[in-house]
Amino acid sequence: GENVEQHPSTLSVQEGDSAVIKCTYSDSASNYFPWYKQELGKRPQLIIDIRSNVGEKKDQRIAVTLNKTAKHFSLHITETQPEDSAVYFCAAWPPRIKAAGNKLTFGGGTRVLVKP
Amino acid sequence: NAGVTQTPKFRILKIGQSMTLQCTQDMNHNYMYWYRQDPGMGLKLIYYSVGAGITDKGEVPNGYNVSRSTTEDFPLRLELAAPSQTSVYFCASSYSVQNTEAFFGQGTRLTVV
Numbered sequence: 001g002e003n004v005e006q007h008p009s010t011l012s013v014q015e016g017d018s019a020v021i022k023c024t025y026s027d028s029a030s031n032y033f034p035w036y037k038q039e040l041g042k043r044p045q046l047i048i049d050i051r052s053n054v055g056e057k058k059d060q061r062i063a064v065t066l067n068k069t070a071k072h073f074s075l076h077i078t079e080t081q082p083e084d085s086a087v088y089f090c091a092a093w094p095p096r097i098k099a100a101g102n103k104l105t106f107g108g109g110t111r112v113l114v115k116p
Numbered sequence: 117n118a119g120v121t122q123t124p125k126f127r128i129l130k131i132g133q134s135m136t137l138q139c140t141q142d143m144n145h146n147y148m149y150w151y152r153q154d155p156g157m158g159l160k161l162i163y164y165s166v167g168a169g170i171t172d173k174g175e176v177p178n179g180y181n182v183s184r185s186t187t188e189d190f191p192l193r194l195e196l197a198a199p200s201q202t203s204v205y206f207c208a209s210s211y212s213v214q215n216t217e218a219f220f221g222q223g224t225r226l227t228v229v
Contacts, residue, residue: 006158032214043206043220044159051214089158097164097172097213104149104213105175106158 002027004092006107014115019077019084021110025092026071033066033073036089036106044089048075080114087111118142122207122221129197129228137192137224139207147210148190149218150174150182152203159206165190197228 003026013019023033031052036044050057050064050073057064061080066073073092077084089106097104123138141148146167151159161174165184179201181193190209194201204225210218 034218043222045220046217049217093213095214097166104161104164108158109156 002030002092002094002105004090004105004107006090006110008110009108010111010113012113012115013080015080015082017080019080019112019114021075021088021090021112022072023074023090023092023107024072027092027094028068028071029094030092031095032093033064034091034093035062035064035075036091038087038089038109040086047088077112080112082114082116085112085114120207120209120219120221122205122224124224125222126225127227129194129226131197131199131228133197134193134195135197137194137205137207137226139190139192139221140188141190141207141209141219142188143209143211143219144187145209145211145219146187147212147218148184149208149210150180150190150192151206151208152176153206153223154203162192162205194226199228202226202228 006023034049037047038044048064061078063076087109089109091106120141149164150162153159160176163182165171168187171182204223206223207221208218210216
């Protein structure tokens with residue numbers, strides 16, 4: 001099954017600076033890479049996703065890059081704001097849950113703190 | 117639309133007790149999932165369902181059971197609660213595994229004492 005590692009586990013940035021979170025995965029069959037944001041005490045919510053046939057995707061201040069050869073992908077947040085403070089989870093999923101060994105799990109999470 | 121609704125929000129169980137966590141969605145999603153999130157950790161899949169009448173184990177199914185008699189409902193049953201089951205439980209649903217958002221319920225914070 002897939003194994004997703006996420007780094008760093010915590011990230012503190014000054015407001016206005018950029019934040020980068022990196023994930024690596026093990027299964028070359030994975031072809032869908034979503035990112036979820038979880039604010040304190042709340043539910044995870046999808047913020048951006050990318051498929052394996054695309055190298056980069058942007059949505060306003062957030063972007064995701066994917067390197068399939070190296071099996072790693074990253075989340076970039078530019079011009080960070082206090083409301084970006086949250087835990088961010090990556091995932092690397094194959095077309096079917098069975099192909100993931102019935103795991104379909106997320107990375108360990110990155111706690112981002114944006115200091116005003 | 118209410119989205120994904122979980123009940124209860126909080127619960128304290130004594131060791132050995134049983135309970136059912138309720139989950140219902142009104143988006144007509146075929147896929148439904150139960151995850152647990154331990155403090156400071158990521159989400160681990162307990163059970164999932166790809167449609168009414170079809171369920172399968174996830175990564176951490178021991179101590180839990182599920183059923184899916186309708187498209188809308190996906191209850192999670194805990195039998196003989198143990199302290200190791202203290203966690204936050206999230207139910208989620210999606211149209212498919214890929215390219216579509218998984219919508220999460222608000223979570224159930226369960227403490228076993």
